[in-house]
Amino acid sequence: MRPPRNLAGACGLSAMLVAKALNDPQTLRTGFYMKAETLFGKRGRFPYRHAWSRIGAMIIDATATQFNQNHRAVHVAPCDEDPRYLEIASGGDALDDILTNWRGRELPAFVQLARQLRHELRST
Secondary structure (H helix, E strand, O other), X not given: OOOOOOOOOXXXXXXXXXXXXXXXXXXXXXXXXXXXXXXXXXXXXXXXXXEEXXXXXXXXXXXXXXXXXXXXXXXXXXXXXXXOEEEEEEHHHHHXXXXXXXXXHHOHHHHHXXXXXXXXHHHO
């Protein structure tokens, strides 16, 4: 069996693509994923910047394999059952966060998708 793809670094783009597919930029979320690991000899949960989607009470994470190879290619979990996701921004604020912190303004695919999502935000 092939190991799942590691899409580390593509979380911002994948969350934007999910939002575009759903025609709902309000599904965008950014924040931190609290990964369990050992760092400098200390075992615990450490924060990693991350982007995902939230639909109702469900987390949809198309790049979760970067944190845990046991996750399916797309990790789906109820928000209240997966405390590893710490949300700090949603919708337009999450879009701004992705463009700033994921170098989105430098990558044409991000810029084009961001324009479309921004237009959808203004239309609602």
